[in-house]
Amino acid sequence: MNTPIPPDDVTSRLQAASPVRAEPDPTTKRTLGRRSFLKGLGVAGAGLVPATTLLLKEGKALGREFRRGLTLGDVNMLRFLAAAETLETDFWQQYTELGGVDGGNPAYIAALENIDGDMPQYISDNTDDEASHTAFLNAFLQAVGAEPVNLEKFRTLPSSAATGAKQIGRLTNLMTLHVDTSWYVRYRSKQNPDFGATFPQAVNIPQEPGIPISDADTPPMMTQPVPPVSREQQRMQAIANTAAFHFATVEQGGSSLYGAFIPMATSKVVLRILYAIGGSEIAHFQTWHDKAGNAVAEPLAGVTDPETGVMFPNLNAPPFGGEDFQTNLIMPEPCQFISKKLPLCSIIRPTRRKNAGAVAVVNFLTTMRLFEGQSQEFFDTLNALAVAADKARRQVEDEEDELLDNLFGGD
């Protein structure tokens, strides 16, 4: 793609000039047939040959292979995911600068290591994974002739002033997080949000930093004993505990998002992308679920932030404990799935579009205050990508597969 075009124009451009199938009209639930498909390409009948030539010239060899069976909905889902992964990469990078394996804030690293000695390594690895997801999705989009997602102009939020943080513009804000911890109860429950279930918070974290915000607030060279003693040590441990819950909160959302997109996808290569990157998000979630539990178990349990009052209780002791809260029950409890008439099943949940799709994810991240301070244009851009992605519908028609075989030579 040589000529940059605004994201808003990508839909019309794809409909006009790339072998991407248009979406069916959702009001009629009609699936596009061969004739409509050709119309969607901007060609009909005798126009096929020149249009094909144009497509082959425009697409690189790699793109032609991967455009087989690709729908506009597939592209819009990948574009939203490219945006979401860009945002994930941005906040994980902030965690890495301060608390990763080469992180620059020793007291923060010590507080993270109080939760688990592997925290800095896992933070760095998770960051690398998100950067790879972003780069891959944008490169794939480019390869198939679609517009990649670039959010660089929204890199306007300030960095933390604490030792270790680079002073560069950020896309996300980790300094006043509202962390939704209801996933902790959800994954221990036999109920499923896709059947309407709701869950209480495991820990109330209404407004708390996930990273140190300044050296005056949390001196970077202080020791970090368990339990924390001084006001600054308590504050730093509460910040690290918030990070541990925030990691799992975001990654479970990502796990559900990819799961929600899979039934909406048409192209086999897009299905592979969604399953395989989604699986990586699940691996992250499971890891962080285990670590978050350490922040609310002996010997670390009971930390209170003297600044905000946010408290991390012992979830293994009354009034908590039992199957709803026990910290080492980290594997998904079997729950309702597909139909209440079927047996309970251990699964990722929710995965229905209204609960876990793109619009739901934007709302989830906004409520989290991850975008606090961002411009209206930022929210408009993200919402437009989300709305377009959620319109994707799976389209499978053998005659279209046959047509694409003829166009591109099959497998």
Ligand SMILES: [Fe+2]
């Ligand atoms: Fe990711």
Ligand SMILES: [Fe+2]
């Ligand atoms: Fe992730």
